[in-house]
Amino acid sequence: MRDFFCQCGNILYFQNNMCLQCGRSVGYVPRAALMTAIEPIGHGRWQVPAAGQIAGREYKLCENTAIYDACNWLVPADDPHALCVSCRLTRTIPDLGVERHLELWRRIEAAKRHLLYSLTALKLPIIGREADPERGLVFDFLADADAASEFTDPLPGHEPVTTGHANGLITLNIAEADDVARARMREQMGEHYRTLLGHFRHEIGHYYWMQLIEDGPYLAGFRRLFGDERSDYGAALTRHYEQGPPPDWSEHYISRYASAHPWEDWAECWAHYLHMRDTLETAANHDLVKPRPWQRDATDFDTLTYQWTQLTIAVNAVNRSMGLPDAYPFALNVAASQKLAFIHDIVDRAGHAQY
Ligand SMILES: [Zn+2]
Ligand SMILES: [Zn+2]
Ligand SMILES: [Zn+2]
Incomplete structure (x- = not known):
């Protein structure tokens, strides 16, 4: 996740609803993907005070913020919805x-x-x-x-x-x-x-x-890598819970549970991919990611894997120095890497499609 800053210059975290330095209320504007300070202007409306792409815009608090303190996202003042997206x-x-x-x-x-x-x-x-x-x-x-x-x-x-x-x-x-x-x-x-x-x-x-x-163009590629999802799902899960993963699971799968069925393999790899992307974004924001000198801005999968390996070795070492368990208790085998590369490709294409 990226860093956010209050108008006073203080760092804001994604879950904040108040700046701990200047005491301003803060909230998240989903459309701008931005945490911002907000100031009350009456009638339940709030305005973004400072310069920037959403300066001067008016919002209301999500109803779950106002009633339950269970949210910090903002809703455009003219949106008919009481709840945020x-x-x-x-x-x-x-x-x-x-x-x-x-x-x-x-x-x-x-x-x-x-x-x-x-x-x-x-x-x-x-x-x-x-x-x-x-x-x-x-x-x-x-x-x-x-x-x-x-x-x-x-x-x-x-x-x-x-x-x-x-x-x-x-x-x-x-x-x-x-x-x-x-x-x-x-x-x-x-x-x-x-x-x-x-x-x-x-x-x-x-x-x-x-x-x-x-039902899409990636189904054949999915089956080649993850297996045929039409195999009996209920029976596969029952077998997994009764017998556990195959003894050589760590050579083919990203986790024990991934070996239960192709759908679970996909979901485990998908989750892993999101861990990688979000954690690398956070690490890059804190200057913890080492770019390959010849591919400084690349987002191809090889670069992601390279950066991920460097980062996870470092954070595990830091955790051990603190006497804590590994932050990243996984080892990527070749098969799992191929599955992650497949997901990377699909996410990349989906991100370029129009929705
Ligand atoms: Zn502040
Ligand atoms: Zn909300
Ligand atoms: Zn699942």
């Missing part, structure tokens, strides 16, 4: 009558906004249910029936909420926003990396498979 994509929020749910929901929306930032930066199409009622993107954030009681097993007779994607609908079990519950799941599943943002990046991968691969 991110909150509008959420169809179901957890029952806020349960005290803990508000905090979990805030974390979830924050991770979702981060996801949307990356998708917009890559110029990927984000089509909601308003435009496509059948397969548009929409989110349900749900709690297990007994979520109030420490995220243990659901009540008898209640199915647990499964995080997943179907026809544009992304469902997330809000227990994933609870650090203790997520850490327990991570241990149970034998994973080294499990984050809220990672979940969103994985599930949106399924959405883009539907948007960009299914």
Whole structure:
């Protein structure tokens, strides 16, 4: 993610709603992909004070900011919607009558906004249910029936909420926003990396498979690299959970779970690709990326991989010096690199298409 600055010169982070140096309210303008200071001008309206591409424009706070402190995105003052473009994509929020749910929901929306930032930066199409009622993107954030009681097993007779994607609908079990519950799941599943943002990046991968691969010109290329997705999905997952990954999974896949089925392989690689692009953007903003001297501005996949390798070696070394686990507990094998290169190509082309 890129850096943002307040009109006073202080650095602003993507989740801020106030500048800690000058005390101004701040918000994010999605259309300009910009964090900015805002000043109240009455009647619930706010104006961008300083020079720049959106200077003088008027906005209102997203309704979820005003009521729940669960957002920091701005809505153009003349927009008929009360919610920002991110909150509008959420169809179901957890029952806020349960005290803990508000905090979990805030974390979830924050991770979702981060996801949307990356998708917009890559110029990927984000089509909601308003435009496509059948397969548009929409989110349900749900709690297990007994979520109030420490995220243990659901009540008898209640199915647990499964995080997943179907026809544009992304469902997330809000227990994933609870650090203790997520850490327990991570241990149970034998994973080294499990984050809220990672979940969103994985599930949106399924959405883009539907948007960009299914019935399209890349399907044959997909099957060559990832396998035939028409193999029985339910049986594949059952086999994965009963038997685990094949012993040589690390030579062919980016993660254990990727070996379960071609769709999961795609979603795992897609998530990984978004990790790479966003983290490299952040690193470049902090002068941590070493450009290849002969390809200073290149964004080809070889350069990305080169920069990624240099960066992840460094951040893992830094983490070890701090006595922390590796920030990047992966090793890219040849097959996984080919899959990432395929995704890079598709994202690049989708970004140049008109939506
Ligand atoms: Zn400031
Ligand atoms: Zn919002
Ligand atoms: Zn999946």
